[in-house]
Amino acid sequence: MHEFKYIGKNLYCEKIRVEELAKRFGTPLYVYSYQTLIGHFIKLRNAFRLIDPLICYSVKANSNLAILKALVDHGAGLDIVSGGELFRAIAAGCPAKKIVYASVGKTDKEIEGAISERILLFNVESLSELENINRIAARRKCVVNVAIRINPDVEPKTHKYITTGKITNKFGIDFKSALQIFRVRNALENVKISGLHIHIGSQITESEPYVSAITKMAVFIDKLRTKGITPEYLNIGGGLGIVYDNESAQTAERFAAKVLPILKKTKLKVIMEPGRFIVGNAGILVTKVLYIKTTPKKKFVIVDAGMNDLIRPALYDAYHKIVPLRISTKAQENVDVVGPICESGDFFAKERKLTKVKEGDYLAIMSAGAYGFSMSSNYNSRLKLEEVMVVKDQEFVIRKRDSHEDLIRSEAIPPFLI
Numbered sequence: 054m055h056e057f058k059y060i061g062k063n064l065y066c067e068k069i070r071v072e073e074l075a076k077r078f079g080t081p082l083y084v085y086s087y088q089t090l091i092g093h094f095i096k097l098r099n100a101f102r103l104i105d106p107l108i109c110y111s112v113k114a115n116s117n118l119a120i121l122k123a124l125v126d127h128g129a130g131l132d133i134v135s136g137g138e139l140f141r142a143i144a145a146g147c148p149a150k151k152i153v154y155a156s157v158g159k160t161d162k163e164i165e166g167a168i169s170e171r172i173l174l175f176n177v178e179s180l181s182e183l184e185n186i187n188r189i190a191a192r193r194k195c196v197v198n199v200a201i202r203i204n205p206d207v208e209p210k211t212h213k214y215i216t217t218g219k220i221t222n223k224f225g226i227d228f229k230s231a232l233q234i235f236r237v238r239n240a241l242e243n244v245k246i247s248g249l250h251i252h253i254g255s256q257i258t259e260s261e262p263y264v265s266a267i268t269k270m271a272v273f274i275d276k277l278r279t280k281g282i283t284p285e286y287l288n289i290g291g292g293l294g295i296v297y298d299n300e301s302a303q304t305a306e307r308f309a310a311k312v313l314p315i316l317k318k319t320k321l322k323v324i325m326e327p328g329r330f331i332v333g334n335a336g337i338l339v340t341k342v343l344y345i346k347t348t349p350k351k352k353f354v355i356v357d358a359g360m361n362d363l364i365r366p367a368l369y370d371a372y373h374k375i376v377p378l379r380i381s382t383k384a385q386e387n388v389d390v391v392g393p394i395c396e397s398g399d400f401f402a403k404e405r406k407l408t409k410v411k412e413g414d415y416l417a418i419m420s421a422g423a424y425g426f427s428m429s430s431n432y433n434s435r436l437k438l439e440e441v442m443v444v445k446d447q448e449f450v451i452r453k454r455d456s457h458e459d460l461i462r463s464e465a466i467p468p469f470l471i
């Protein structure tokens with residue numbers, strides 16, 4: 054599954070002992086395995102080789118330039134959601150014709166930027182947005198390719214914060230309204246509706262919600278065909294779940310076996326937007342035990358990483374496995390693993406049975422490659438972390454740790470206060 058394995062008593066990332074990295078670069082530290090990253094991309098590509106989809110890695114999962122460049126070099130396109138992500142995509146050398154752009158709230162400036170770059174498709178989320186893109190394109194005397202994001206109203210069986218394809222969610226357009234848009238499409242001369250898009254949620258471990266959503270799309274596509282409308286692309290979004298704990302998440306092969314038959318029948322070019330599946334298990338967060346604190350009711354392992362570095366447990370009550378970088382005992386104990394931030398939500402594990410650790414030991418918080426660094430912040434004026442990529446027996450810093458100067462670089466004291 055991934056290249057973080059024990060050799061003897063030590064955790065390795067590919068061929069490097071992670072504790073060496075922790076000592077050399079300091080903690081907290083994100084460590085990524087290049088082989089794991091690329092391995093997952095290739096697994097997905099192979100599983101879908103029969104239809105050769107355009108796999109647009111979802112930048113939001115982990116937007117580090119080195120991660121993007123590594124995937125782009127292997128043929129990935131990118132799924133973006135902002136002007137900032139477009140900037141990163143271009144900086145990583147992604148061909149514009151492999152960029153798709155989703156988001157319910159694209160600003161005029163962002164739309165203009167993406168039109169200038171001539172991206173493949175805007176995934177449009179409302180009639181107002183479509184009209185706005187049409188207006189901007191008309192001003193620029195061009196025709197812009199768009200896909201209509203459909204809200205297929207399916208239950209993806211995941212955390213409610215990351216469910217996106219139910220009719221009560223803010224995303225996409227219901228089938229009826231979408232059909233209406235197709236009916237009036239000729240009035241919008243500066244947009245060409247070339248595709249359909251869905252993204253039903255994230256960390257989805259079963260294929261059933263996809264089968265249900267894609268089947269609904271196939272029916273809709275047939276309906277469009279009877280009206281003489283044939284889109285070129287079907288984008289099935291991202292959302293493929295990974296193993297954090299002991300989920301039996303579907304493999305790429307099993308997922309493909311379920312959805313390929315329906316996709317093939319549509320005869321459309323398929324686009325996918327996986328984020329977590331590719332990068333989730335390719336990264337860990339390495340942290341050091343600062344203090345052990347025993348209270349009348351609890352034992353706290355206080356580490357130097359905080360919720361600002363990895364917010365998933367605090368935000369979604371998400372589970373991340375925690376393991377020592379070096380196994381020095383078989384003894385286990387029930388502890389809370391917490392960070393230094395001034396909030397009780399600042400935890401990585403609660404009432405968790407962990408290998409007994411002592412002050413100064415290092416821990417790895419596993420499966421932190423997706424929505425780890427990309428959701429991190431400077432809360433409590435903490436410095437954003439260093440990120441290191443390991444390739445076999447070599448390591449590369451792919452992001453320097455923030456400095457104190459970085460914290461205040463963009464701030465200013467107005468003259469009346471000086």
Ligand code: LLP
Pocket residue numbers: 111113114132155215252254255256290291292293326327328329330365369423424428
């Ligand atoms: N496409 C669209 C339109 C999306 O909104 C997303 C994720 C993806 C693709 C990629 O989804 P993935 O394959 O990574 O599941 N912060 C949350 C996850 C939020 C997902 C947002 N959208 C977490 O840490 O679980």
